[in-house]
Each structure stands twice: as structure tokens, then as C-alpha cells.
Amino acid sequence: MCSLSAILETVLYCPDLRAARHFYGTVLGLSEYSHQPGEYLFYRVGQGMLLLFNPDRSRQKNLAGATDQPPGHGCSGSGHMAFAIEPKELPEWQTRLVQHQVPIESQVDWPAGGQSIYFRDPAGNSIELATRDIWP
């Protein structure tokens, strides 16, 4: 029986992709894979992809329901995702976020071990940097 052993695409919605590009590309330093201004912004992150969509556009895709095209999708509100970091990298990330005027909203020392910091992207999505041991 087949089993699913990897997530290939993680998605967030960012109506202002110009602001998102500064945040994800410059502040977080992700490697840009593809960019369609006003529509989407794709980053490669290790074995996976982070896809940022303008939901006003992605919702309008394939309204005719063509079965050989990707269907539409789109969310509003504050999404969430986490990147894995090494424990020793945490201080450097904290410094880098401060330098870029990104407020750190929370810092959590998990009772079972591991640490996370949380901050917001320009769309209000909650972004987390976490050490892997938060999921033992």
C-alpha cells in the first residue's frame, strides 16, 4: 500500500507579493524559484517548495472547472507555517529579525524541549522558526 512520506508544497496567501518578496527573499533569505508579479512567488526550501499566492488571483483560477488544469484555491486570515533551524542558529536569527525591524511576537521554550520564535509576515501570517526537537 502506498504511503505519503513527504510534503512537497506548503502554501501561504499574501495579497501584497511585493512586500512578501522583500520579507521572504531579503529578510529570510529564501531562494526564489519563480515569480509572477501580482500572482505568485515560489521559493525552494530544501526538498520542498514554499508557494505564496495572491488569493484574489488564485481563487479566480480555473473557474470553468477544466479537469486538466489545477483548481482554484485561496484563503483569507492569518496562516501559519514553521521552518526548521538548528538550536545554535537561534541567536543569529533573532539579531537578523531585529535588524530588519521584524518584531518577534513570541519566544516559546517548550516543556518537552526545543525552542520556537514567532513573528508575522507582511500579510499577517504567523511564521515560526523552530528547532526540530519540538516534535520528538
Added chain:
Amino acid sequence: MCSLSAILETVLYCPDLRAARHFYGTVLGLSEYSHQPGEYLFYRVGQGMLLLFNPDRSRQKNLAGATDQPPGHGCSGSGHMAFAIEPKELPEWQTRLVQHQVPIESQVDWPAGGQSIYFRDPAGNSIELATRDIWP
């Protein structure tokens, strides 16, 4: 300089977690890590985690803004994510989805190579199974 090389958590929102549990656990066969009925449902997927939240609850978390607790978040609408599969597994997945009465909304043969199938979870999120070569 630090760089982000892995996504640790991918998030979708599912108001009906009971329906989501059947879909992600039974239909997709994911390995459940943690479950708080009415609040969240966590699955381990390879090196990452898929976190499903009831947005009506996750939005209400930490409204006081405690800086040592995770902040609230929550989306409405149709989110999106993709799992990686091997090309040879595609027919088996198609059969399995049909057996579980999950309609396949689209099947895309990408011009540059690779294939994807798309279907909806009970919350209307667009779920994709894709071969890795769609991102060369």
C-alpha cells in the same frame, strides 16, 4: 549567515476535525501524532509535520498576547498543499481515492514533466499528489 533549509510545519484549517481525521488518517493513511478533539490534529509526514487546526479555536489562542506562548492564527477559505509521490504510485492513489468516494477534481500532465492529481479535503482545501519532477 544562517539559511532556512527545511519546512518543519505545514498548516491547513479544518473546522470539522472529525471529518478531517477520517480523510487524512483513513483515506490518505497519514500517521497521527497528536489529536485534541475540536482543536487540532497533527500528523507526522516524513521530516515534517502537517498540522490541522480548527480555525475557530486557533484564532482564539493567546488573545492576551503573552510573549512566551504561541500566537493565534487561523484562515478561512480553500487552502492548498501537495504531497510528493513516486510516478509508479499514481494509479494506486487514483484507485484508493475512488474507493473512498473522493472525486479527483483535476489531473495535470505538466508541460515540463511530472504529474499531479487534485482533490478536496472535507474542508474544501485543495490537496495535490505530485511527482517530484514537477519542480525540476
